[in-house]
Amino acid sequence: MIKFENVSKRYPDGTVAVDSLELEIQQGEFFVIVGPSGCGKTTTLKLINRLIPLSDGTILINGRKISEYDIHELRWNIGYVLQQIALFPHMTIEENIAIVPEMKRWGRGKVKTRIHELMNMVGLDYETYANRKPSELSGGQQQRVGVIRALAADPEIVLMDEPFSALDPISREKLQDDMLDFKENLKKTTVFVTHDMNEALKLADRICIMKNGKIVQIGTPHELVTNP
Ligand code: ADP
Ligand code: ADP
Secondary structure: OOOEEEEEEEOOOOEEEEEEEEEEEOOOOOOEEEOOOOOOOHHHHHHHOOOOOOEEEEEEOOOHHHHHHHHHHHHHHHHOOOOOOOOOOOOHHHHHHHHHHOOOOHHHHHHHHHHHHHHOOOOOOOOHHHOOHHHHHHHHHHHHHHHHHHHOOOOOEEEEEEOOOOOHHHHHHHHHHHHHHHHHHHHEEEEEEOOOHHHHHOOOOOOEEEOOEEEEEEEOOOHHHHHO
């Protein structure tokens, strides 16, 4: 599904952020990349949706090089959740979530049904919250909206960059539980980045531990715990 073949990323200043990465992420897999700050996690995500160009190697999605995709086609199929809550402050919650489905020219009815369904899935009552502005929601609620916005247009792949790290421990735990529901119900191919090993162990189908741009260990949570 997502395949890295000998992928490296060198930034213009010479920093090698990702070093000869070989990786295969399966369809429907919840794949977690864990490692300390600066090990290359965010860079790895940004390479997948071509936010930054790679320096060496090849990334394939469904057997096709990402460089061969039309950039919009590529990004429309990849939902992206950022660490910082990144909702548009002047737009309502519903408008924020509707952005990508509307770009894809989904009809109004379909968009509305989808938003209803997703908001309810994460415990945000549609009637109460759809017309509010982001500033009228708590941090945890805003990040929930960030997550469902990335899922709204039913992308094939979801990339999540430490989506819960800015939240208080209670909200974080609730959102992790939501994630487990997503995982069960949606079975989306997900690449989730975190520096928190407990979060990785809780959520992952498979965990990849990165250090200095390289993979140092890869396996299921069970494998990592029983064979550290
Ligand atoms: P992580 O997400 O694991 O914290 P990053 O992928 O952000 O790691 O960064 C990996 C390495 O690349 C770090 O050494 C970081 O300082 C460096 N880096 C990240 N972005 C840039 C950039 N735009 N220019 C130069 N170096 C960068
Ligand atoms: P352009 O760069 O051509 O102006 P846009 O920025 O409007 O295109 O974005 C096109 C697609 O890329 C949209 O689906 C949008 O959601 C997605 N996109 C925009 N910014 C990001 C980002 N930082 N990370 C991931 N996807 C993004």
